[in-house]
Amino acid sequence: MKTEKKTTESSFSHFYDVVKAVRKGCPWDKEQTPLSLRSTFFEETCEAIDAITQEDSAHVKEELGDVLLNVVLIAHFFEEKGLFTVQEVIDGIAEKLVRRHPHVFAQSEGKSQVKEDVSDNPEKVLNQWERIKENVEGRKSESILDSIPENFPPVLKAYKMFKKASKAGFDWNSLSEVRMKLCEELAEMHDALIDVEQSAKYDGEKPFTVSSSNPELDKAQLHLEEEFGDTLFSLINYGRWLGIDANIALQRAIKKFEYRFHRVEEGLKEKNIPMNHEHHRDMMDLWNEAKDVK
Helix, strand or coil: CCCCCCCHHHHHHHHHHHHHHHHHHCHHHHHCCCCCCHHHHHHHHHHHHHHHHCCCHHHHHHHHHHHHHHHHHHHHHHHHCCCCCHHHHHHHHHHHHHHCCCCCCCCCHHHHHCCCCCCCCHHHHHHHHHHHHHHCCCCCCCCCCCCCCCCCCHHHHHHHHHHHHHHCCCCCCCHHHHHHHHHHHHHHHHHHHHHHHHHHCCCCCCCCCCCCCCHHHHHHHHHHHHHHHHHHHHHHHHHHHCCCCHHHHHHHHHHHHHHHHHHHHHHHHHCCCCCCHHHHHHHHHHHHHHHHCC
């Protein structure tokens, strides 16, 4: 018997049938709603990003499947309620891609916003994209920052804010100015730390926190928190100027710390050494050994 060759269309059709069957027959899936799947959707997306960063193609394939499952399952919930269909979601994104790429599709509704040749110029493509959103789709907002989701993770939100503001011309003129601003914020944070130390008679060892019994310390600590936030905010912008997405860079740093810390734990277990402050030197030696492993 000849096996029918699969196509993208047939594979998606089979996948969607499986999703509908799971939704109908699985007790867990029956209880889910778009709201209940928000965390799962976010987690699966983060796992896919992690796999892409690691350049692990097999893992990327698996994680993208998990993301696709969440997208289709959530869309199917709305289809069940008669609000829109999965087909409308697919048709909608296809139509938007055509509309926003008049330099690719001659029949695009966005061709009225073609003001210049955008070939070989990604920045001009993005500017054209924004003109189509505003003038063809009528999505002009009160502020250029309004399009950034309120619940974005803070690091990602800061990065997006800087990109949006920069596109509108609100930006520093050079990398040296951005670096100077970062140094300025670091100095202000240091001054705020001195205020905390003076208010709390800080001994340099114990961590300090906001105290309900010391208004002076409360004020100083909140000021330190503010200056720390300004410094972090400036650092994210500095990274943007260096061509670095702070969110991705931080994720890589976290993975690196996680790997090295696991090596420390394993090393201590092999040597039967407990993990505590008394064996700080042993932990640092193992940490440095982990750093040498590429």
